[in-house]
Amino acid sequence: MEMKDIILEYVIEEYLEDEDEVLTFDSPLISGGIVDSFSMVSLKRFLENKYKISIPDDKATPEAFDTVDKIVALVKEYIN
Amino acid sequence: MAYSDKVRNTYEGTLQGIKDKGVFKQERFIHSSQDAEIEVEYPAGAPLQKVINICANNYLGLSSHPDVIKAAHEGLDSRGYGMSSVRFICGTQDIHRELEKKVTEFLGTEDTILFPSCMDANAGVFEAILTDEDVMISDRLVHASIIDGMRLCAAMHDTFKHSNMKHLEKKLQLHADKRLKVVITDGVFSMDGDTAKLDEMVALCEKYDAMLFVDESHSSGFIGKTGRGTHEHCGVFGKIDIITTTFGKAVGGASGGCVSGRKELVEMCRQKARPYLFSNTIAPVVVAGVNKVLDVLMGSTERRDKLEKNTEFWRKGLLDLGFVLQKGDTPIVPVMLFNAKLAQDFSRDLYDEGIYAIGFFFPVVPNGAARIRTQISAAHEMHHLEKALVAFKKVGEKYGILGLTKQEIIEKYGL
Numbered sequence: 191m192e193m194k195d196i197i198l199e200y201v202i203e204e205y206l207e208d209e210d211e212v213l214t215f216d217s218p219l220i221s222g223g224i225v226d227s228f229s230m231v232s233l234k235r236f237l238e239n240k241y242k243i244s245i246p247d248d249k250a251t252p253e254a255f256d257t258v259d260k261i262v263a264l265v266k267e268y269i270n
Numbered sequence: 271m272a273y274s275d276k277v278r279n280t281y282e283g284t285l286q287g288i289k290d291k292g293v294f295k296q297e298r299f300i301h302s303s304q305d306a307e308i309e310v311e312y313p314a315g316a317p318l319q320k321v322i323n324i325c326a327n328n329y330l331g332l333s334s335h336p337d338v339i340k341a342a343h344e345g346l347d348s349r350g351y352g353m354s355s356v357r358f359i360c361g362t363q364d365i366h367r368e369l370e371k372k373v374t375e376f377l378g379t380e381d382t383i384l385f386p387s388c389m390d391a392n393a394g395v396f397e398a399i400l401t402d403e404d405v406m407i408s409d410r411l412v413h414a415s416i417i418d419g420m421r422l423c424a425a426m427h428d429t430f431k432h433s434n435m436k437h438l439e440k441k442l443q444l445h446a447d448k449r450l451k452v453v454i455t456d457g458v459f460s461m462d463g464d465t466a467k468l469d470e471m472v473a474l475c476e477k478y479d480a481m482l483f484v485d486e487s488h489s490s491g492f493i494g495k496t497g498r499g500t501h502e503h504c505g506v507f508g509k510i511d512i513i514t515t516t517f518g519k520a521v522g523g524a525s526g527g528c529v530s531g532r533k534e535l536v537e538m539c540r541q542k543a544r545p546y547l548f549s550n551t552i553a554p555v556v557v558a559g560v561n562k563v564l565d566v567l568m569g570s571t572e573r574r575d576k577l578e579k580n581t582e583f584w585r586k587g588l589l590d591l592g593f594v595l596q597k598g599d600t601p602i603v604p605v606m607l608f609n610a611k612l613a614q615d616f617s618r619d620l621y622d623e624g625i626y627a628i629g630f631f632f633p634v635v636p637n638g639a640a641r642i643r644t645q646i647s648a649a650h651e652m653h654h655l656e657k658a659l660v661a662f663k664k665v666g667e668k669y670g671i672l673g674l675t676k677q678e679i680i681e682k683y684g685l
Contacts, residue, residue, distance in 0.1 A: 207431065228420070229410070229429045235444060 193241075194262045200236055201258060205229065215259045220252040230255055237261070243268040292610065293633070298626075304333040304523060306649040310626060321626040322654045324644045327519035329492050329601050330573045331649025337566060338522055338559050345558020357384075357551050358540075365557045372564045373528055376498060377490070377515070378508040381536040383543075384551050388487050388516035388527030389415040394543035395483075395514065395529050396423035400452065405445040408454035409433065409466070413485055416454060425452075432459075435470045442478035451480035452512070457500030458488040461635050461643065463602030465493070468504035481511040481535075487527075488602065491520035492574040492648075497567055511535065517556070522563040526552035577601055577648040580655060584646050587659045591666060592673035601646040604630075605662070606639070606676065609683035613640035616665055623661035638685035 191199075194215055202213055205225050219225040225233065234250050237243065245268060254264050288294045298312040304326060309318045332338055345365065355361035370382040385391040392415040396406060404425040408416065411432045420427045428445065430438040438453065445451055453475055455466045468484065475482045486499040494502025501510050512531040517524060529539050539546060552560070566573075581601045588595055588605060596604040607613045613629030620627050620642070631640035646655075666672040671679050 226410075226429075228408070228417070228427050231426055231428045232441065232444060235428075239444075 193265065194258055196240070197237070197261055197265075198258045201225070201233070204232060204236075213258075216257045218256055219258075220256045225255070227252060233261075237265055241265055241269055292614070293631075304328055306331070306647060306651065306654050308626065312621070319621075319624070321621065321624050322650075322658055323626045324646065324650075324658055325627045326523075326645060326647065327488070328523050328647050328649060329520040329577055329645070330497075330567075331647050332491075332520070332563055332566070332573070333523035335563075335566070338562050341562030342555050342559035345561075346555040349554035349558065351555065352553060353550055356549060357546060361550055363554060363557070365554060365561060366551060369552075369557050369561050369564075370528070372561060373530055376564055376568060377486075377513050377530045378498060378501070379510070379513060379530040380533040382528050382530040383536050383539050383546060384557075385527045385529065385543075385545055386549050386551060387518065387525060388485070388514055389418075390545035390549065391514040391527040391529045392416045392419040392485065393422060394419065394545040395512065395535075395539055396420055396425065396452075397544065398539045398542040399512075399535050400425040400450060402426075403449040404451065405448040406452050406454055407438065407441045407445065407480075409456065411459050411462070412454060412456050413460060413487070416456075416485060420454075425450075433464070433467060435467060435474065438471070439474055439478075442474060442480055446478065451478065452483050453480050454483045455485070456488070457484045457486040458493060458600050458602065460488050460602065461604070461630065462596045463488075463598040463600045463604060464596070465489075465500055465503065465598065465600060468500055468506050468510070472504075472506045472509050475511075481532075482509075483512040483514075484510050486513050486515040487519055488600070490515040491563075491567055492577050493600065496571055497574040517552070517560045517563075521567075522556075522559050524556045524559055526556055526560060573648040577646065580648065580650050581646045583652070584644070584655055584659075587655065588644075588662065591659065591663050593662070593666065593671075594674070594676050594679065596641075603644045603646065605642040605644060606679075607642065607671070607683075608638055608640055608676065608680050608685060610640045612669065612671075612679075612683045613642060616642055616669065619665045619668065620661055623664060625658050625661045638680075 234245055255261055298310050300308050300310055301318055302309040307320060308323045309320050311318055349363055353361040370384060373382040396419045400423055402424040406420050406425050406427045408429050409432055410429045428441055430441050458465050471482055489499045491497050493500050501507050512535055514529050517526040585603050594606040607616055610631035613631050617627060617629040627642050627644055630643050
């Protein structure tokens, strides 16, 4: 399973209440009101644990976490 | 002059934006004391109208109870009007400590500290007891004051899906490495009127060594067999680590709040909570009133029993008329309309029929979940509720929504 599929699956399971909602790799998560700033922390922790990385707080911005595509790009910056 | 035209225009533009979105809030002036029936001036300058109030947090009808008013008068006469000091300098009277002890007994905790409001209690408690080594895990629908309190605290914050215990357990596992963990919930959720699963939450907190925090503002005084709150209702009385609650709703309805719980946590608040350290506490006249309210509540369950019967009658009446309600069994009974404009129009028409109830819509509730939030009181007599049901029927017929499902209402009016 590709990284972007894994992250999309996590986001759907973690944040969606209504199973009928559809999310894609470029759906706006933060600006679209799907993930609030409080709930972002679990996504950050999931990525750090899953990919054995540490994302600095100043890089874990709402903009950087706004779509699955952007998250994938961010994670790849920190993978050796 | 610092307040230039540019500055004024900036604010005028912002306020106009709020009006354009249809979410500009206006006060309605009440010319009577708070009760089942009130006299209202609305809009400003209009003749007074006598209406039945079904949107107050006056669950037990104690806001204007003669015994409470008498006790408040006595408190005013014997302890004066104000303290002109914060608690730890010269702002603590014997009646403040008396109230803290009484609240401790009422809630089944170890100790209590008063705050000027529950908003202040929630704003101050987390910062006082947690550090950046800790984590707060909150239900996604907790009250705004709790969110503000978490924002002021250096501890990590995370959320779990509303009342979803499997999700909460995952979060407790995810944050197992943290020094201290606090699970945070409302006892009764103010917008939907549903009740937290405190029995399951206590079990999870014991399993994962986490503390449990419950805001009981919409439950103290009437939820549970003797009105002690959601923890009594769920069979976990004495097992909640931190309770915050208000005296501004069922418990007299004036003002004030508290943090009640494990004695070390309460002491931490006394040493570190900023709203306690840098603000006067509750005025003596209110303290005397709340002391009397607790005596009334611990002496008899008559009022909460009446509230329970009123709530059953009201909920059944609305369902029989064909309204869509949020599920629950608390005196908060939301009548779901889904569309924001429909909620506003419905509220206005109810007012014309002599019923005071407010429409709630985004951002107070989620988009597409607009509603009339009704709140029942022990001050309501059967004739009040019967008249209110007649008005709901008339307005419901006008908009053609009686007997419609959620989907059908949305199809008719949109989201």
